[in-house]
Amino acid sequence: MQSKSEIREKIWKLLEETNIASFPRPVFSRIPNFKGADEAARKLAETKEFTKAKIVKVNPDSPQRPVRELVLKSGKLLIVPTPRLKGEFYLLDPNKIDNIKDATKISGFFKYGEVVDLYSIPKVDLIVAGSVAVTLTGDRVGKGEGYSELEFAILRELGKVDEYTPIATTVHDVQIVDFIPAEPYDVPVDIITTPTKVIYTKRSREKPKGIYLEYLTKEKIEETPFLKKYLAQRGYKLF
Numbered sequence: 630m631q632s633k634s635e636i637r638e639k640i641w642k643l644l645e646e647t648n649i650a651s652f653p654r655p656v657f658s659r660i661p662n663f664k665g666a667d668e669a670a671r672k673l674a675e676t677k678e679f680t681k682a683k684i685v686k687v688n689p690d691s692p693q694r695p696v697r698e699l700v701l702k703s704g705k706l707l708i709v710p711t712p713r714l715k716g717e718f719y720l721l722d723p724n725k726i727d728n729i730k731d732a733t734k735i736s737g738f739f740k741y742g743e744v745v746d747l748y749s750i751p752k753v754d755l756i757v758a759g760s761v762a763v764t765l766t767g768d769r770v771g772k773g774e775g776y777s778e779l780e781f782a783i784l785r786e787l788g789k790v791d792e793y794t795p796i797a798t799t800v801h802d803v804q805i806v807d808f809i810p811a812e813p814y815d816v817p818v819d820i821i822t823t824p825t826k827v828i829y830t831k832r833s834r835e836k837p838k839g840i841y842l843e844y845l846t847k848e849k850i851e852e853t854p855f856l857k858k859y860l861a862q863r864g865y866k867l868f
Contacts, residue, residue: 633770633810640762640804649801653691660690660759660772661804665824669799670695672822673757674703678795682754684708686718686784688777689735690759696799697733701726708750709738710780717855720745747783747855753790756781758818760798767817767832768809769798778837779853781816786839786859795819796836802826814841 631639641657644650651662673679673696685700686708687693700707707721719742726732732741758777763769771777784790797820805821805828814837821828840856842865850857 630808630810633773636770636806636809637761637773640806643803644801647803649803651691658772660688660692661761662691663801663804665801666692666799667695668824669801669822670699672824672827673797673799673820674699676797676820676822676827678755678797678820679703684751684753685755685757686710686753686780687757688759689738693757693759693799694733696757698729701729701732706751708753709742710776711744717744717746718750719743720750747787747789750789752788753784753794756790756794756796758796758798758816760800760804760818762804762806762809763798763800763818763821764806764809765821765828765830767819767830767834768811768815769818770809775849778814778816779840779849779856782814782837782840783856783859785837792836794836797822799823812844813837814844 641661644656644661644663649663650656651664682705684706687697687700689709697707701721701723704723709719711717719738721732721742726741731737759771760769761771796816796818798818799822802823802825811834816836817832817834819830821830
């Protein structure tokens with residue numbers, strides 16, 4: 630049974646050695662970009678969950694840039710977190726953007742996005758998360774920093790997402806693995822799209838119901854300003 634760290638290293642190495650990896654390279658320590666990311670994004674855009682969504686939260690990493698572009702081209706509002714969850718999100722409205730391709734880059738978030746705090750963002754209809762690896766039962770592993778989980782936990786606390794908010798990820802087929810160990814705070818995905826297929830996962834775990842303080846280190850709280858303030862305001866006893 631491999632650890633999350635071992636699974637990450639195995640997938641990063643596989644993507645590099647098979648030349649499936651795409652810019653920026655090397656993909657180690659990243660949500661890895663891959664050849665076929667555009668096709669995986671298009672397959673996601675064909676799902677009923679994407680079609681119905683009006684407000685979509687997408688991670689800021691390179692392989693999901695095509696997803697962000699399709700969100701805006703479809704006339705949907707795009708929400709992207711600020712780096713390392715400093716407490717705010719960028720809200721991008723396609724009606725206020727004159728260059729959608731430019732707006733989907735990290736530099737474009739600053740140029741075209743409206744900074745909104747977590748309390749004022751609208752309820753999210755669909756989440757798209759980046760993954761290093763994922764299973765057919767919906768377990769996933771990211772690059773190991775835990776911000777995707779924290780973002781979901783805080784949004785759940787604030788009532789912006791719930792158990793029924795669909796979560797998707799776009800990956801290459803080789804990023805699908807047989808097993809990933811899961812903790813209670815890990816967020817399972819409902820939909821996997823690859824360059825070749827759409828998969829609805831057979832997940833057995835519920836989505837986290839909020840912030841699980843017992844799993845947070847002092848360092849993680851200290852380096853996440855919004856989280857520290859939020860917990861203090863609610864009377865959580867911090868270390």
